[in-house]
Amino acid sequence: MKHRVGFNKLGLKTSHRKALHRNMATSLFRYERITTTKSKALAVKRTVEKMITKAKVDSVHNRRQIAQDIKDKTILAKLFSDIAPRNEKRPGGYTRILKLGSRNGDAAEMVILELVEKEGGSDDKAKAPNKSKEKKTNKKETAIEKSETASIAVKDEESPIVTTPKESGIVEEEKDDTEESSTASI
Helix, strand or coil: CCCCCCCCCCCCCHHHHHHHHHHHHHHHHHHCEEEEEHHHHHHHHHHHHHHHHHHCCCCHHHHHHHHCCCCCHHHHHHHHHHHHHHCCCCCCCCEEEEEEEECCCCCCEEEEEEECCCCCHHHHHHHHHHHHHHHHHHHHHHHHHHHHHHHHCCCCCCCCCCCCHHHHCHHHHHHHHHHHHHHHHC
16 A cells, blocks of 8 residues: 655665755756656656745755755756746746656656746747737837828918928838838848
């Protein structure tokens, strides 16, 4: 029976299992994506989630506790300065597991364990819709400018001079904007 068994021992002695968790957590923080077996990924995911939660609060105590497991100082600094701030608003679930299939040698289920918040990954997706919105607003603004220039073209009673959009230079400025954008896209 499997009652009250808190975690998977992975068939390893305590010291070996702790070393495995430490090494895999360090590798995950370094590369932000590792390939491993499903059972190891599930076991390490638990350790990594706890580390990231502690790293959200940057204190000497939390740094020392995590430094017991992560021996590389650069990775420790990356965890506190880069990875934890990216996950500041996330209440949990900092990692995801993607299934790859079975390994050829022993048919073990292989997975990719990766961090959810990647470097610049969410920012790139956010920038694309904003660009399209800017283009739409630019089109609206040009339509408003055209309607304003048409009202300028109406002849005033006092002035005998009639101004048209072409004479005022507004149309020429719009052409210049399109030329600049076409050269920028090349």
